[in-house]
Amino acid sequence: MNLNENVLVTGGAGYIGSHTCKALAGYGYHPVVIDNLSTGHRELVKWGPFIEGDIADGTLVKKTMEKYNISSVIHFAANAYVGESMENPRKYFKNNVIHSLHFLENLTSEKYTVIFSSSCATYGLPEKLPLDETHPQKPINPYGESKLFIEKTLEWYHRIHGLNYIALRYFNAAGADPDGETGEWHDPETHLIPNVLKAARQQTPVEINGNDFPTNDGTAIRDYIHVSDLAEAHVLALEKARKNDNGRAYNLGSGKGYSIMEIIKAAEKISGENIKFVYKSRRPGDPPELVASADRAKADLGWQPKFSDIDTIMGTAWQWMEKN
Numbered sequence: 117m118n119l120n121e122n123v124l125v126t127g128g129a130g131y132i133g134s135h136t137c138k139a140l141a142g143y144g145y146h147p148v149v150i151d152n153l154s155t156g157h158r159e160l161v162k163w164g165p166f167i168e169g170d171i172a173d174g175t176l177v178k179k180t181m182e183k184y185n186i187s188s189v190i191h192f193a194a195n196a197y198v199g200e201s202m203e204n205p206r207k208y209f210k211n212n213v214i215h216s217l218h219f220l221e222n223l224t225s226e227k228y229t230v231i232f233s234s235s236c237a238t239y240g241l242p243e244k245l246p247l248d249e250t251h252p253q254k255p256i257n258p259y260g261e262s263k264l265f266i267e268k269t270l271e272w273y274h275r276i277h278g279l280n281y282i283a284l285r286y287f288n289a290a291g292a293d294p295d296g297e298t299g300e301w302h303d304p305e306t307h308l309i310p311n312v313l314k315a316a317r318q319q320t321p322v323e324i325n326g327n328d329f330p331t332n333d334g335t336a337i338r339d340y341i342h343v344s345d346l347a348e349a350h351v352l353a354l355e356k357a358r359k360n361d362n363g364r365a366y367n368l369g370s371g372k373g374y375s376i377m378e379i380i381k382a383a384e385k386i387s388g389e390n391i392k393f394v395y396k397s398r399r400p401g402d403p404p405e406l407v408a409s410a411d412r413a414k415a416d417l418g419w420q421p422k423f424s425d426i427d428t429i430m431g432t433a434w435q436w437m438e439k440n
């Protein structure tokens with residue numbers, strides 16, 4: 117632990133970023149957030165200074181890094197909707213690739229450590245399950261492609277300039293801070309769990325994309341990982357990367373898959389409501405099942421998810437929704 121050290125968190129006003137700021141503060145670090153509030157919220161920045169601005173603004177980033185004596189960065193800032201990236205790929209290549217490249221201009225040498233938010237979307241269609249880090253990366257949407265590009269950039273900066281980096285490939289982030297201090301706040305919300313809970317509360321039907329997948333109940337299976345467990349993994353990765361032990365990627369998932377119908381059942385249990393649903397057709401390129409092997413993160417980072425059972429995920433998400 118490095119008490120009093122500042123860590124720059126891009127996108128720290130967002131969902132996973134704000135939980136990670138809380139985790140950093142819990143470990144004695146000072147998170148310094150830079151965020152343009154395009155999808156984030158000022159109210160979620162509670163654990164350190166906030167600089168409103170874009171990661172592509174080189175002058176602002178440089179000034180912030182000097183002012184706070186930054187050598188460690190956790191880079192979340194990005195657009196993160198797979199569906200939107202299929203409609204507007206330019207937005208994804210511009211923000212997730214070009215803006216990230218501008219941001220990384222300041223961070224190419226061995227003086228710096230970068231922990232990068234990557235995604236299971238970099239794998240594309242699974243050739244085998246569970247997915248481990250050796251699985252081929254063949255994205256099937258611009259979002260996944262944009263994340264893969266930055267993973268590769270970091271790898272080259274690592275090899276050529278000595279930059280310390282770790283890429284974390286998350287599966288489906290879910291749940292909310294168990295203390296209720298931050299939670300999921302997306303507009304529009306595209307993630308299943310908040311939408312299912314909203315359907316429970318408002319008694320509106322939730323849409324299920326596909327009921328003809330080769331799974332037990334015909335609906336798609338995903339791996340949900342509690343956002344506070346994700347947050348802790350970032351701190352562990354940062355500490356590992358700073359010890360010169362880096363230059364690789366880790367999957368972050370629970371290793372267990374739940375179908376959409378199972379999520380609906382869990383949401384009915386926590387809310388005490390019946391949830392209505394309507395079946396829609398499958399979305400193009402939606403795989404039947406995505407489940408992580410996170411053995412590498414557990415072995416190397418000493419990471420052990422604590423909140424990622426489905427009842428805790430659902431309970432914390434429900435508590436956040438009730439409160440807000």
Ligand SMILES: NC(=O)c1ccc[n+]([C@@H]2O[C@H](COP(=O)([O-])OP(=O)(O)OC[C@H]3O[C@@H](n4cnc5c(N)ncnc54)[C@H](O)[C@@H]3O)[C@@H](O)[C@H]2O)c1
Binds near residue numbers: 127211287
């Ligand atoms: N939510 C998931 O399940 C999931 C899964 C895999 C990967 N990820 C990745 O994790 C990261 C965080 O995701 P999230 O769900 O917290 O999303 P989010 O939208 O809540 O957070 C992203 C934050 O980045 C900020 N931002 C975006 N572009 C910016 C820019 N150019 N300059 C400054 N700030 C900018 C937004 O305002 C927002 O606060 C993203 O990189 C996403 O791709 C998320």
